[in-house]
Amino acid sequence: MAKSRSYKLLCPIARALDRIGDRWTLLILRDLHAGPARFTELQKGLTGIAANLLAERLTKLVEDGLARKTESTHGASLYELTGLGKKTSDVIFELAVFGARFQAEGVIATPGNLRTVATTLGVAANRVATADMSFDAAVVVDGEHMHLSVKNGQAEMRYEKARSPDLVFSTTYSDLLAVMEGELELETFATERSTLDVLSASKDSEFTELMTRITELLKDE
Amino acid sequence: MAKSRSYKLLCPIARALDRIGDRWTLLILRDLHAGPARFTELQKGLTGIAANLLAERLTKLVEDGLARKTESTHGASLYELTGLGKKTSDVIFELAVFGARFQAEGVIATPGNLRTVATTLGVAANRVATADMSFDAAVVVDGEHMHLSVKNGQAEMRYEKARSPDLVFSTTYSDLLAVMEGELELETFATERSTLDVLSASKDSEFTELMTRITELLKDE
DNA sequence: CGGGATCCGTTACGATACTG
DNA sequence: CAGTATCGTAACGGATCCCG
Numbered sequence: 001m002a003k004s005r006s007y008k009l010l011c012p013i014a015r016a017l018d019r020i021g022d023r024w025t026l027l028i029l030r031d032l033h034a035g036p037a038r039f040t041e042l043q044k045g046l047t048g049i050a051a052n053l054l055a056e057r058l059t060k061l062v063e064d065g066l067a068r069k070t071e072s073t074h075g076a077s078l079y080e081l082t083g084l085g086k087k088t089s090d091v092i093f094e095l096a097v098f099g100a101r102f103q104a105e106g107v108i109a110t111p112g113n114l115r116t117v118a119t120t121l122g123v124a125a126n127r128v129a130t131a132d133m134s135f136d137a138a139v140v141v142d143g144e145h146m147h148l149s150v151k152n153g154q155a156e157m158r159y160e161k162a163r164s165p166d167l168v169f170s171t172t173y174s175d176l177l178a179v180m181e182g183e184l185e186l187e188t189f190a191t192e193r194s195t196l197d198v199l200s201a202s203k204d205s206e207f208t209e210l211m212t213r214i215t216e217l218l219k220d221e
Numbered sequence: 222m223a224k225s226r227s228y229k230l231l232c233p234i235a236r237a238l239d240r241i242g243d244r245w246t247l248l249i250l251r252d253l254h255a256g257p258a259r260f261t262e263l264q265k266g267l268t269g270i271a272a273n274l275l276a277e278r279l280t281k282l283v284e285d286g287l288a289r290k291t292e293s294t295h296g297a298s299l300y301e302l303t304g305l306g307k308k309t310s311d312v313i314f315e316l317a318v319f320g321a322r323f324q325a326e327g328v329i330a331t332p333g334n335l336r337t338v339a340t341t342l343g344v345a346a347n348r349v350a351t352a353d354m355s356f357d358a359a360v361v362v363d364g365e366h367m368h369l370s371v372k373n374g375q376a377e378m379r380y381e382k383a384r385s386p387d388l389v390f391s392t393t394y395s396d397l398l399a400v401m402e403g404e405l406e407l408e409t410f411a412t413e414r415s416t417l418d419v420l421s422a423s424k425d426s427e428f429t430e431l432m433t434r435i436t437e438l439l440k441d442e
Numbered sequence: 443c444g445g446g447a448t449c450c451g452t453t454a455c456g457a458t459a460c461t462g
Numbered sequence: 463c464a465g466t467a468t469c470g471t472a473a474c475g476g477a478t479c480c481c482g
Contacts, residue, residue: 011337012401013251013313016320021247023474030234039445050475055446077445084322091315092234098312099237101305116232180233244455260464271456276465298464 019064020088024049025057026095027116029081029088032067034118034146034159036080044112061085093123100180100218114144114173115159121214122148122157128213129155135203138165142173150210166200167207179215186215240285241309245270246278247316248337250302250309253288255339255367255380257301265333282306314344321401321439335394336380339367342435343378349434350376356424359386363394371431387421388428400436407436 020026024046031037031045043054058079061067066085070078081088121139131153139146139157147162148155171194178184184193190208198204241247245267252258252266264275279300282288287306291299302309342360352374359382360367368383369376392415399405405414411429419425 011248011251011332012317012320012323012341013337014248014320015323015325016316017247019323020319021242021244023242026238026242027235030232040443043445048475050477051446052448052476053474087319087322091312091319094312094315095237096233098241098308099233099235101308102233102236102240104236111232116234120233264464269456271458272465273457273467274455 016091019066020091022057022060024053025061026088026092028054028057028061029066029085030092030119031115032079032081032085033089033092033122034115034157036070036078037115037159038076038078041113041115042079045115047111089123089126092119093127096120096123097218103181113159114141114146117141117173117176118146118157118159121146122155124214124217125150125155125157125210128210128217129153133206133210135166135200135206136162136164137203137207138162138168140168140170141176150206155210166198166203168195168197168199169207170195170197180218182219186212237312240287241312243278243281245274246282247309247313249275249278249282250287250306251313251340252336253300253302253306254310254313254343255336255378257291257299258336258380259297259299262334262336263300266336268332310344310347313340314348317341317344318439324402334380335362335365335367338362338394338397339378339380342367343369343376345435345438346371346376346378346431349431349438350374354427354431356387356421356427357383357385358424358428359383359389361389361391362397371427376431387419387424389416389418389420390428391416391418401439403440407433 020029027046028042031042037045039054039058042058043049043051046054058067058069061079062069065082066088067079068082070080118139125148129150133150133153135150137148137150138161139148144159145161147158147160147165149158149162150156171189175184175189175193179186179189179193190196190211196204196207241250248267249263252263258266260275260279263279264270264272267275279288279290282300283290286303287309288300289303291301339360346369350371354371354374356371358369358371360369360378365380366382368379368381368386370379370383371377392410396405396410396414400407400410400414411417411432417425417428
């Protein structure tokens with residue numbers, strides 16, 4: 001079971017690719033970085049993946065210790081990253097930064113869910129979060145709920161509803177992409193293309209600061 | 222020409238993988254980070270790659286603007302990274318860090334040349350170099366010559382002979398791997414398993430500091 | 443209905459051989 | 463030396479079926 005060609009080379013990069021270099025594997029990890037997910041949920045987010053491939057990849061991720069399968073109640077299996085799996089966030093972040101240089105081309109499939117957005121924003125936020133920031137934000141994109149929590153210089157974005165957020169930030173997927181790609185001014189985006197409901201005073205400036213830093217991060221090519 | 226399945230997904234990570242996610246592509250980039258190389262030289266370093274695959278991948282890298290082919294004199298073609306291609310160094314560095322957690326397993330092929338080592342050390346050095354460092358080091362591993370130049374907080378390792386180095390550091394591939402994997406103490410490595418010929422005074426402490434920082438970088442998992 | 447397993451046509455890979 | 467050509471094999475992709 002679980003194939004995958006191995007490079008069998010004595011090099012850390014090759015060893016990394018033997019674990020996470022297979023087709024789809026990094027995208028599966030990407031979606032898992034947004035929190036535990038079920039098989040069908042992953043399949044929806046990874047437009048076009050075949051069921052057998054997703055099953056194979058998940059099996060290998062579990063074998064390699066990057067993910068774990070937790071059977072919750074009545075066989076409803078949940079996949080989540082292990083500590084080792086979470087270490088891939090830096091790789092994923094650098095891929096996102098590199099990929100942000102290119103325009104989307106040709107016919108593009110819309111993802112079945114926005115886990116991809118959650119992770120991309122999450123790893124970016126984690127890079128720019130400062131120690132003095134501390135808040136819980138509900139981020140709503142095209143009606144899908146995400147939960148960004150920042151504390152102690154660490155940021156984490158989960159694809160789930162926030163219970164008691166300090167603020168609620170709402171926008172659309174296309175506007176978010178536009179601002180990421182530099183085609184929409186952050187100013188316009190913040191004032192006209194999104195809404196920010198502040199529930200807890202003084203947290204909004206921290207959130208705005210974080211968003212500003214993220215766009216700057218992607219800007220310096 | 223130049224196939225490669227495309228994810229066609231609206232996500233920066235998928236866009237990155239459409240460029241550099243194909244099998245072998247990241248390893249080719251790895252070797253190119255050690256400086257311009259010829260077809261056969263790349264083929265030697267990438268143990269096991271088929272000639273047609275290497276040709277296909279190089280064509281695609283050129284098409285995508287990550288590499289360029291410079292016909293020098295009598296048809297002796299050289300491949301080198303473009304500015305865009307060099308931007309992959311962060312991705313490669315993070316892959317190396319992640320891969321360094323795993324032990325080499327099973328039957329492993331020895332690389333035909335040590336470009337892989339040059340790049341791995343080079344990207345690591347680039348992360349830990351400080352602005353006050355400035356030297357040219359000749360690094361010799363198993364008789365293969367590399368050139369590490371550090372200046373203005375930037376480090377670059379090339380797979381070539383240094384012309385006028387400030388120091389010459391010699392060791393073996395297996396000892397280098399052992400110290401990277403934490404199986405050999407840096408102290409033992411530096412005093413017994415390698416030689417350091419200082420040609421220019423005061424540069425040796427800078428080099429030692431750099432090496433210390435690299436091993437520490439890989440240590441904090 | 444969620445979570446796969448099985449089957450099968452298509453595509454990419456890998457090894458070897460061959461050519462300018 | 464720098465690839466191209468060929469071909470068997472392995473992996474992918476899509477669909478269907480199955481089981482709790």
